Amino acid sequence: MNGLRAALGVAIATVLISAWAQDGMPAGASAGAALNASGGSTAKTARQANRALKRKVYAALAKHKEIDAGNIGITAKSGAVTISGTVSDASQISTVIEVVKGVPGVTSVTSKLTVQRPFGQ
Structure with missing residues (x-):
């Protein structure tokens, strides 16, 4: 009887493994590998969204001719x-902050802007 149970258990395990492999996951692949594969695409998507938001902020600043944005750097991460x-x-510091806050997708703004002093002063 124990031999029959063991054989039945092996048969069920074999069927489950082959069914899992047919779902696109290779036989023997771990759940961790599946999470890493899907996590890579979400990280890539997040980087693309951050770059797109950064471009939107630069474009918004470029529309304001009173702002000299040549020495301004932008970092975007998940809307921040x-x-x-x-x-x-x-x-110009307050103007830049207000312009950036008005860009769709921006959830918060941190300013590390300083006023450039003329040389020799």
């Missing part, structure tokens, strides 16, 4: 935008 660099006038 950090702006860094220098501007020529202190009033």
